[in-house]
Amino acid sequence: MNTVASAAPYHHGDLRRALLDSATAILTETGRWDFSLREVARRAGVSHAASYRHFTDKEALIAAVALTGYETLNTRMTTAIDEATGAVGTLRAIGQAYIGFGVANPALYRLMFGQALPSIEGLPPAVLAVLTEARAVLRGVILAGARAGAFAIDPEDEQEVSVAVVTAWSLVHGFTLLTIDRVVDREVRPQVIDPLAARVAERLIIGLLPTQGRK
Amino acid sequence: MNTVASAAPYHHGDLRRALLDSATAILTETGRWDFSLREVARRAGVSHAASYRHFTDKEALIAAVALTGYETLNTRMTTAIDEATGAVGTLRAIGQAYIGFGVANPALYRLMFGQALPSIEGLPPAVLAVLTEARAVLRGVILAGARAGAFAIDPEDEQEVSVAVVTAWSLVHGFTLLTIDRVVDREVRPQVIDPLAARVAERLIIGLLPTQGRK
DNA sequence: CGCTCAATGTTACCACCGTCAACACACCGC
DNA sequence: GCGGTGTGTTGACGGTGGTAACATTGAGCG
Structure with missing residues (x-):
């Protein structure tokens, strides 16, 4: 699997995409790129450790x-x-x-x-x-x-x-x-x-x- | 150390300068600018909150x-x-x-x-x-x-x-x-x-x- | 000489962060 | 139905920026 997501994953739907969207949104809204991972997760309506299922880091x-x-x-x-x-x-x-x-x-x-x-x-x-x-x-x-x-x-x-x-x-x-x-x-x-x-x-x-x- | 031109602070001698030097040293050694204030203070042989007497932030x-x-x-x-x-x-x-x-x-x-x-x-x-x-x-x-x-x-x-x-x-x-x-x-x-x-x-x-x- | 006092440094604490491990769930093929 | 694996959660750890209360020390003044 993996790479460019076209098929929808399990629980959330497409959390990877949602996280990227949240990050991009924070980026354009605040103009800062030193946002916290936890804030991205919060924004995606997801627990703070969920990101680690999609991004190693x-x-x-x-x-x-x-x-x-x-x-x-x-x-x-x-x-x-x-x-x-x-x-x-x-x-x-x-x-x-x-x-x-x-x-x-x-x-x-x-x-x-x-x-x-x-x-x-x-x-x-x-x-x-x-x-x-x-x-x-x-x-x-x-x-x-x-x-x-x-x-x-x-x-x-x-x-x-x-x-x-x-x-x-x-x-x-x-x-x-x-x-x-x-x-x-x-x-x-x-x-x-x-x-x-x-x-x-x-x-x-x-x-x-x-x-x-x-x- | 040498005599200081303008104002030499109290206890440490010239902590402000020392902190700047530490930061610069970390910068050139590691090539990264996202060092921690605490590391700078540690390097200057000083408690981590001392910096706030010389830099607001x-x-x-x-x-x-x-x-x-x-x-x-x-x-x-x-x-x-x-x-x-x-x-x-x-x-x-x-x-x-x-x-x-x-x-x-x-x-x-x-x-x-x-x-x-x-x-x-x-x-x-x-x-x-x-x-x-x-x-x-x-x-x-x-x-x-x-x-x-x-x-x-x-x-x-x-x-x-x-x-x-x-x-x-x-x-x-x-x-x-x-x-x-x-x-x-x-x-x-x-x-x-x-x-x-x-x-x-x-x-x-x-x-x-x-x-x-x-x- | 001794006192005061403000500048400097320290300790203790807070909320938050990145990351990890253990756990809980839910959908898949069987 | 049933296990298992992909997915999300909880809780914890050490570290961080920042603040407040405390300790120290040197300078100015009597």
Whole structure:
């Protein structure tokens, strides 16, 4: 059994899902990810030790919540890619989807990338897989753009491609976190974030364009 | 021990400092920032309730540790600026100092930017002040470069300058975190981080250069 | 010199937490 | 019907953040 629950378990119905929902609810309501396992159980209407039938650990629960976050992030990115056209447009779309997700789910985003997990190692393999996939998607986009001549990148130079990937990811990741943490512009309103993000992204894109493509 | 600059407390000598030192030591040794107040006190050879004579809260202790981090980061950045020449060189130096600090003190960096602090608001004013100062320094560097014509930025356009500031900070912040969390390149060695950071930074700088300055 | 007193540190205690072991139940195949 | 295993509960343990009452000690003042 186990894994993605489609069949309903015994007593409660689907306690695993209910616990994940409770945790997510607390997360979005309070904006904090240091909730107690007991509170999650309480919220699910269940005894405090019941969680241990579904998660070995508190960390496992957190990781499961994070996993759902990674999955929806991946989904948003791939759908954004599908709807975009052109290398630059695709890159723009992917960044927009990424930042949009982070800003819309700040607590979840911080849990996904800032949490108690000492390092990427030690994460459940499922989480690692999703992360790796996200990176591969981004790399694919940049590689395609390089092959099409839309970026000033040699598609055969793996290192150069990697640098572009890391640069793009760093920029978007950093911008998202700075925005979430209100470091960027404390008086900024949600309506202002989108144009700001767009202009920030443009800075990167300019750096990627071949010389003849620049204004 | 040495003579203390300002105010030396009563019994212990300087328990406040000792507690900060213990916390920092635990932080760098274990790499975790969810240590217990009691462990800090134990390490300082003191009863667990003694901390409350110097810090109102566990969060206050954490914030104090973070503050020391912000201060040394600021110091490193300003000295890097002093030793650099030219707008591009200064920008490079500042980024290098920033990333170098983060990579050298991963746990401290994550505590500074990822921790329990729900948002930037609610932080002690001292922390806010240091953060604001750091941002002003970066803005000054970019503004000077724009005025000197080294960047393709209108120094009179405040928004354009802000965009450049946010872009640079986002890139460096994101790169530092991705590196710390080993998301960037799991097989990467410390020796590889510097060149990688340099090439990432170069991508940004290319985007900032005026057209005639590009290779 | 001795007294006071406030700053500092300690002890004892509270509610709560994560985790575990023992127990209780309920649905499954037989 | 019946056992057994998956599921949830109860109760306990050590540890935690935080508070209050108590002990100590050094500084200022007579």
